[in-house]
Amino acid sequence: MTPIKILDYTIFILVIVLSVLLLIDYEFIKTSDSFVLDTIKKTSDIVLIVLVSLFTVDLFLKYRKSKNWKVFLKKNWFDIITLVLIPIFSMVKILKIMVSLIKKLKILKMFTKIIHKSKKLLK
Numbered sequence: 001m002t003p004i005k006i007l008d009y010t011i012f013i014l015v016i017v018l019s020v021l022l023l024i025d026y027e028f029i030k031t032s033d034s035f036v037l038d039t040i041k042k043t044s045d046i047v048l049i050v051l052v053s054l055f056t057v058d059l060f061l062k063y064r065k066s067k068n069w070k071v072f073l074k075k076n077w078f079d080i081i082t083l084v085l086i087p088i089f090s091m092v093k094i095l096k097i098m099v100s101l102i103k104k105l106k107i108l109k110m111f112t113k114i115i116h117k118s119k120k121l122l123k
Contacts, residue, residue: 004065007058014051018086021047048090055083 021044059079066072073080 004058004061007054007061011051011054011058014047014054015086018044018047018051018090044090048086052083052086055079055086059083 021040059076062076062079063069063072066075
């Protein structure tokens with residue numbers, strides 16, 4: 001097996017692992033242990049960095065192997081798009097967590113307003 005094929009299989013496995021890690025919703029894990037949540041988050045970050053690095057090396061090797069950059073783009077356009085989209089999808093997970101936090105803060109703000117108005121009414 002060629003090194004590029006080995007790299008491709010490794011990337012495929014890492015994409016699956018990263019997908020599973022990103023699909024895990026931190027809020028629905030039934031544990032009060034923050035160590036487990038931190039471990040999952042750190043593991044997904046490490047897998048993301050390794051995956052993007054391997055994708056970059058893979059594309060670089062394929063580019064060096066090709067004679068023409070147009071042929072390279074034609075053969076590897078999907079890999080290039082994937083390399084761009086993987087970090088974006090991981091950021092979507094972070095945005096999802098932030099949106100959840102903002103919703104909770106809005107609910108808290110609403111309750112504080114209700115409490116404040118009820119205190120005014122009782123005076």
